Amino acid sequence: MLAVVLAACEGKPELEMTVHECAPMPSPRACATAFVVGEEVYLFGGRDAEGTPLNDLWQYDSQSDRWISLGATPLSPRVNATACVANGKVYIGLGFRGREGRYGNDTTYLRDWWEFAPATGEWIRKEDYPNSYTNRATCFVEGERLFVGYGFQWNYRRDFFCYDIPTNRWDSIDVNAGFHGFPTRSFGGTGCTCRGRHFMGSGYYGGSLDWWGELAVEEKQEDGSVKGHWIRRAGIPGQSRTLAASCATQEYIYLSGGMHYGGINTTMRGLQDIRRYNPTTDRWEWVCNLPVGLINHISFAIGKRVYSGLGETVDTEINNRIYYIEE
Numbered sequence: 434m435l436a437v438v439l440a441a442c443e444g445k446p447e448l449e450m451t452v453h454e455c456a457p458m459p460s461p462r463a464c465a466t467a468f469v470v471g472e473e474v475y476l477f478g479g480r481d482a483e484g485t486p487l488n489d490l491w492q493y494d495s496q497s498d499r500w501i502s503l504g505a506t507p508l509s510p511r512v513n514a515t516a517c518v519a520n521g522k523v524y525i526g527l528g529f530r531g532r533e534g535r536y537g538n539d540t541t542y543l544r545d546w547w548e549f550a551p552a553t554g555e556w557i558r559k560e561d562y563p564n565s566y567t568n569r570a571t572c573f574v575e576g577e578r579l580f581v582g583y584g585f586q587w588n589y590r591r592d593f594f595c596y597d598i599p600t601n602r603w604d605s606i607d608v609n610a611g612f613h614g615f616p617t618r619s620f621g622g623t624g625c626t627c628r629g630r631h632f633m634g635s636g637y638y639g640g641s642l643d644w645w646g647e648l649a650v651e652e653k654q655e656d657g658s659v660k661g662h663w664i665r666r667a668g669i670p671g672q673s674r675t676l677a678a679s680c681a682t683q684e685y686i687y688l689s690g691g692m693h694y695g696g697i698n699t700t701m702r703g704l705q706d707i708r709r710y711n712p713t714t715d716r717w718e719w720v721c722n723l724p725v726g727l728i729n730h731i732s733f734a735i736g737k738r739v740y741s742g743l744g745e746t747v748d749t750e751i752n753n754r755i756y757y758i759e760e
Contacts, residue, residue: 450707450721450758455742456498461753462487463745464512464531467731468523470551474733474740477506477525478514482751486510486531493755495735507556511543513569517579519598523549524559524579527567542567542586546596563603566590571624573631573648580606580631580650580661585620589638593648595659606650606659621675627686628712632666635688637675640696643668645710667715674704678732678741682760686710687720687734689741690727703728703747707739707758723756731755 458476465479465487474493480486488510490503508514511528518524526546542565548557562581570584582593593606619642624633634645645668650661669688677691687709693702703726709718723741730744730752742755 450760452721452723453757453759454724455740455755455757456500457753458491458500458743458755459502460487460489460491460500461743461751463729463743463751465731465743466514466516466525466528467733468516468518468525469733469735470518470521470523472735473551474735475503475523475551476731476743477516478508478511478528479743480512480531484531486512495738495740506549507558508545508547509543514543515567515570515572515581515584517572517574517581519574519577519579521550521552523551524572524596524598525549527562527570527581527584529568542584560596560601560603563594563605564590564592566592569621571622571633573624573626575626575629575631575650578650580648582606583619583622583633583636589618589620591618593661595650604653604659606661608648608661608663619675621677623677623679623688625679625681625686627681627710628683630712632686632710632712634666634669635674635677635691637694640699641673641675641692641694643670643673645669647712667710667717670708670717671706671719672702672704676728677704678727678730678744680732680734680739682734682737682739684711684760686712687732687739687741689732690723690730690744692726692728692747701747702726707741721758724754725752727752 462479476491492501514528516525530541544561566584566586568585573580577598579596619636619638622636631648647664672693674691689707705722707720727744732741737760740757
């Protein structure tokens with residue numbers, strides 16, 4: 434691995450971590466989905482440099498800095514799938530068929546939902562997702578409940594659903610937010626769970642966004658319904674963004690890259706910064722810059738190491754590297 438020390442772009446840095454460059458991936462891609470089971474990192478799907486959607490699975494060995502191909506999966510090729518890890522098993526699916534589909538066609542937005550056990554390699558198909566707003570949906574984990582929503586179809590939605598693992602059942606979450614209320618309905622946001630709390634933000638709706646909020650979900654009601662509400666948190670500093678990536682360590686959430694876009698007839702700017710959010714203090718800190726601005730990339734954490742990479746630039750150049758910083 435190579436270490437690259439990067440200077441701040443916003444005056445005196447709050448933090449200045451060293452960025453380490455890892456081995457290139459043999460099959461680089463954008464719009465892939467990464468997840469971590471224990472100390473093992475997996476990468477699913479996405480699209481290659483020609484725009485072809487993929488359905489293969491890879492494992493990254495962080496100790497040897499090596500990529501291992503695990504071959505094709507039972508899932509059809511797709512981009513922007515969603516994955517959650519609970520009790521050593523992976524719940525994965527949804528996404529978009531990429532260039533094989535049409536944006537206005539429901540069948541190109543995939544609803545299938547699977548359970549994958551890395552220990553045995555077994556795949557089991559579960560109950561399909563309740564609607565077709567499945568392109569780049571966000572997922573949170575809370576015990577044996579998964580909260581999935583904010584996907585895109587051909588329009589913007591703010592739906593969230595609760596998936597109960599033991600009963601294999603989806604229930605709609607009433608998040609008590611008006612159509613024009615907070616948070617903004619959007620596409621291309623990112624979020625994750627940290628310290629048992631669920632955070633999400635950024636994205637695009639008429640332009641890139643800087644909103645950041647916390648989804649608080651209550652216990653199931655007597656009638657079986659699930660209720661929740663959004664709490665506004667400190668907005669993401671710097672330029673607003675969409676198509677960023679995020680992950681969490683035990684203490685912090687890290688947000689990397691993305692694209693600043695003001696809407697039609699404006700320029701797009703790729704962002705290189707990594708920022709971290711402290712859920713206890715509701716405060717953001719600038720951490721460092723990636724070597725290149727990235728969108729549609731991945732981010733994951735192993736212990737106190739935070740990885741970001743693959744994806745593409747705003748000029749659609751596929752990036753074959755991942756990078757890490759260490760707390």
